[in-house]
């Protein structure tokens with residue numbers, strides 16, 4: 001699925017534990033996006049396209065380098081060091097990361113029909129390649145529905161909890177968005 005979908009999926013997972021603070025929420029959210037870092041090779045490929053040694057990092061590494069258990073363990077260690085609620089956040093980071101793999105498995109078929117098999121046990125065992133025959137395309141309607149639902153959840157959470165994913169980019173934008181949301185959809189005050 002697209003990084004946008006992964007981002008909001010991670011945000012939903014991060015908010016499943018209301019006790020998590022801002023830093024831990026960010027760790028859980030980005031754990032759902034970070035596997036796609038292995039797709040950044042596309043930039044190097046584009047830059048070297050007309051050179052005498054064009055690279056093929058996208059084809060060689062996307063869905064391989066960071067879509068696996070080895071990378072999940074690196075992220076888990078990183079989280080255990082950085083998180084305030086180490087145990088809970090590391091668990092949610094692993095969940096968030098694996099939901100990314102699951103989402104790709106079910107809904108990330110390429111336009112050319114490429115299934116992007118997931119070598120889940122890398123770097124321990126290279127032979128295991130996960131695919132699902134029912135996989136739908138990256139731009140198929142279920143992905144739009146899932147993304148819309150996840151964004152809706154982010155809105156509901158922002159209204160109720162007074163913070164949104166914008167907190168990871170700008171506190172001011174975050175506060176403004178929550179205020180705008182509550183003006184449009186006021187919270188019921190009990191009498």
Ligand SMILES: [Zn+2]
Nearest residue numbers: 001035036104
């Ligand atoms: Zn992915």
